[in-house]
Amino acid sequence: LRKDVADPPPPFRRLLVANRGEIAVRVMRACRELGIETVAVYSDADVDALHTRLADRAERIGPAPAAESYLNSEAVIAAARRAGAEAIHPGYGFLSENAAFARAVEEAGLVFVGPPPETLASLGDKLAARRAVAAAGVPIVPGLLVPLVAGAGDGVTAEVAAVGFPGLVKAAAGGGGRGMRRVDRPDQLAAALEGAGREALAAFGDGTLYFERLIAPARHVEVQLLGDRHGNLAVLGERECSVQRRHQKLVEEAPSPAVTASIRESLAADARRVAGTVAFHNAATVEFLLDADGNHYFLEMNTRLQVEHGVTELVTGLDLVAWQIRVAAGERLTESVLANEPRGHAIEVRIYAEDPHHDFAPVAGSVTAWRMPAGPGVRVDAGVGAGTPLAVEYDPLLAKLLVHADGRTAALARLRRALDETIVGGVQTDLSFLRWLVDEPGFVAGAYDTGLVAERWAGGPELGADERSLAALAALEARLSAEAERASAVEPAPTRPAHTQPGSGWAARGRAEAVNHRRSR
Amino acid sequence: MSDLELAVDGAPVVAATGWTLSWIERSDGIARVTDGSRSEVCLVEGAGSDWVVTLRGRRIPVTVRSWRERVLADAESAARQAGGPVEIRAALPGLVVGVAVEDGAEVGEGAVLLTIEAMKMQNEVRAPRAGRVSSISVAAGQTVVAGASLLRIE
Numbered sequence: 001l002r003k004d005v006a007d008p009p010p011p012f013r014r015l016l017v018a019n020r021g022e023i024a025v026r027v028m029r030a031c032r033e034l035g036i037e038t039v040a041v042y043s044d045a046d047v048d049a050l051h052t053r054l055a056d057r058a059e060r061i062g063p064a065p066a067a068e069s070y071l072n073s074e075a076v077i078a079a080a081r082r083a084g085a086e087a088i089h090p091g092y093g094f095l096s097e098n099a100a101f102a103r104a105v106e107e108a109g110l111v112f113v114g115p116p117p118e119t120l121a122s123l124g125d126k127l128a129a130r131r132a133v134a135a136a137g138v139p140i141v142p143g144l145l146v147p148l149v150a151g152a153g154d155g156v157t158a159e160v161a162a163v164g165f166p167g168l169v170k171a172a173a174g175g176g177g178r179g180m181r182r183v184d185r186p187d188q189l190a191a192a193l194e195g196a197g198r199e200a201l202a203a204f205g206d207g208t209l210y211f212e213r214l215i216a217p218a219r220h221v222e223v224q225l226l227g228d229r230h231g232n233l234a235v236l237g238e239r240e241c242s243v244q245r246r247h248q249k250l251v252e253e254a255p256s257p258a259v260t261a262s263i264r265e266s267l268a269a270d271a272r273r274v275a276g277t278v279a280f281h282n283a284a285t286v287e288f289l290l291d292a293d294g295n296h297y298f299l300e301m302n303t304r305l306q307v308e309h310g311v312t313e314l315v316t317g318l319d320l321v322a323w324q325i326r327v328a329a330g331e332r333l334t335e336s337v338l339a340n341e342p343r344g345h346a347i348e349v350r351i352y353a354e355d356p357h358h359d360f361a362p363v364a365g366s367v368t369a370w371r372m373p374a375g376p377g378v379r380v381d382a383g384v385g386a387g388t389p390l391a392v393e394y395d396p397l398l399a400k401l402l403v404h405a406d407g408r409t410a411a412l413a414r415l416r417r418a419l420d421e422t423i424v425g426g427v428q429t430d431l432s433f434l435r436w437l438v439d440e441p442g443f444v445a446g447a448y449d450t451g452l453v454a455e456r457w458a459g460g461p462e463l464g465a466d467e468r469s470l471a472a473l474a475a476l477e478a479r480l481s482a483e484a485e486r487a488s489a490v491e492p493a494p495t496r497p498a499h500t501q502p503g504s505g506w507a508a509r510g511r512a513e514a515v516n517h518r519r520s521r
Numbered sequence: 522m523s524d525l526e527l528a529v530d531g532a533p534v535v536a537a538t539g540w541t542l543s544w545i546e547r548s549d550g551i552a553r554v555t556d557g558s559r560s561e562v563c564l565v566e567g568a569g570s571d572w573v574v575t576l577r578g579r580r581i582p583v584t585v586r587s588w589r590e591r592v593l594a595d596a597e598s599a600a601r602q603a604g605g606p607v608e609i610r611a612a613l614p615g616l617v618v619g620v621a622v623e624d625g626a627e628v629g630e631g632a633v634l635l636t637i638e639a640m641k642m643q644n645e646v647r648a649p650r651a652g653r654v655s656s657i658s659v660a661a662g663q664t665v666v667a668g669a670s671l672l673r674i675e
Contacts, residue, residue: 065664357579361613361639362613362614362639363613363667364613364614364666364667364668365667368549368566369549369550369551369564369566371551392614392666392667393664419578420562421562422578423551423562423564423575424575425549425550425564425566425575426566427580428579428580429578430578431578431579432577432578432579433578434578435577435578463529463530463579463581466537467576467577467579467581468529468532468534468581469534469535469536469537470537470540470554470561470563470574470576471529471563471574471576471581471583472527472529472534472535472536472537472583473536473537473540473542473554474542474552474554474563474565474572474574474576474583475527475565475567475572475574475583475585476525476527476536476585477542477552477565478550478552478565478567478572479525479569479570479572479585480525481544481547482568
């Protein structure tokens with residue numbers, strides 16, 4: 001091979017990815033491109049998982065429950081030592097915002113691809129963050145700056161009454177919608193405090209709560225930041241994340257259809273102010289609520305990679321994961337990053353093993369058929385494939401499907417086309433919701449808020465007569481063709497070894513591999 | 522053309538007329554249905570009388586049965602209804618946060634038997650019919666997989 005220019009030395013020789021699923025695969029892809037060797041960690045549920053098989057080397061870290069494996073700091077750091085890794089990328093979730101873990105990684109002489117431990121500690125306390133951000137002159141959602149202590153009787157103190165109803169009870173250590181309760185009337189407060197406190201204690205080991213006014217209707221808009229160790233900060237535009245269920249995102253797009261040039265300017269300025277309240281050298285996100293009048297309010301800041309980072313990558317052309325790793329190694333952000341101007345429109349939809357017709361409840365099972373779309377402007381970040389059993393211990397995210405085009409209308413058309421090409425068998429997914437969404441008039445017009453799923457989808461449309469009769473036709477034809485195949489078999493099929501029997505999962509996987517092999521030739 | 526009866530969610534249904542099906546990948550169950558102008562790709566999984574058709578992202582269970590298969594199945598379910606023991610299973614994977622009954626307890630139809638937390642939601646498991654609780658095989662704090670046996674009602 002002839003090379004005109006020598007490749008720059010990789011930021012690290014070997015990196016351990018302390019995560020699983022699609023995000024572990026995503027980080028490993030960036031490492032491959034940077035010339036970094038990859039180490040996966042896996043629990044007993046993930047021996048055959050995609051991320052385990054893709055890494056250069058894989059280390060077992062414990063049994064299936066996350067608390068004993070992916071959340072076990074000591075096991076993860078021991079694995080990094082065994083494998084000779086120089087750095088640890090935490091992905092999102094699990095240990096990514098755990099200050100004690102970040103500190104332990106540094107004490108072990110390894111590099112944590114993330115902010116300093118002190119930053120994680122200070123941002124982990126949402127109340128302290130609210131105080132710091134308000135002091136920096138950034139608008140916050142009106143509400144308490146101190147923990148909520150229940151008053152006598154219905155629990156409503158003068159401070160709570162001054163915030164007003166409807167309001168939200170939130171966990172100071174919270175995130176991901178956990179420990180959060182909507183309170184419409186004063187007499188609902190006591191029950192909300194009890195429920196949210198229990199949930200927060202169970203999820204975060206801290207039951208501290210606070211109270212803020214409910215902004216509704218509201219849009220959830222966040223600004224992507226990238227910082228280095230030399231004081232440079234890139235502001236990489238916003239993402240619209242208002243399509244949510246259970247306060248968790250399902251669909252994201254960049255730019256936001258609700259953000260005008262002047263709103264964008266003030267969001268960027270306030271995101272810089274928020275970033276100035278903490279030290280970080282990493283990818284970070286400042287989340288805001290946007291009300292119907294275009295006013296914005298600080299929600300929270302995350303100094304880690306977000307699930308939805310890909311939409312920003314598509315409009316900026318940057319590899320945010322690669323930059324996380326490069327700035328962790330001490331590299332400077334380049335002028336092309338600092339002066340980046342996002343281009344075109346990107347939309348991401350998350351494919352979950354969840355039943356949107358039953359409150360988006362997670363479903364168990366195995367993925368059978370697995371066809372992901374391809375073609376111009378389409379990107380798929382997946383953590384599973386045909387034959388993958390779904391580990392019930394973890395998040396039911398199967399894949400993220402992203403599209404990019406010149407404008408929003410073209411991006412929507414591309415998304416419709418890509419969804420038509422997508423087939424997932426074996427389990428119900430939210431694909432039926434996503435296919436409804438891309439034709440929903442409010443979404444198509446860009447006029448939607450965080451109430452979309454609850455108000456417009458509800459449980460989804462009833463199964464139509466045309467769908468019933470088409471499904472009946474397909475099932476009838478399938479049975480008839482199976483019977484015809486059996487009848488035409490001239491001799492009985494030989495007995496097959498157990499592991500190749502249909503339905504064991506191995507057959508499906510073997511088929512998929514054979515197909516991939518054929519395609520790769 | 523055939524004596525097969527079709528049902529979706531237990532309700533009889535007639536196969537779409539004017540539409541035809543052709544296989545895209547027979548081994549994976551991926552097919553195209555078309556009426557000559559419009560077409561849709563769907564996924565057909567199953568065997569015998571039980572099929573699931575995934576159409577526009579939605580899994581639609583379809584029963585395809587001969588008259589004889591239907592009579593046999595109906596007789597079987599009638600026997601179950603007649604008061605035989607009912608196995609209560611977890612519909613979702615999750616954490617058992619509370620068991621509200623004890624072995625031997627008499628419960629009415631709809632009584633809360635236990636609570637399972639899955640994806641941050643507390644789901645109450647209720648008695649499908651009145652009877653006596655037996656064979657409780659889980660305790661609070663235990664994680665269960667979907668389909669795991671929880672208890673029986675006799």
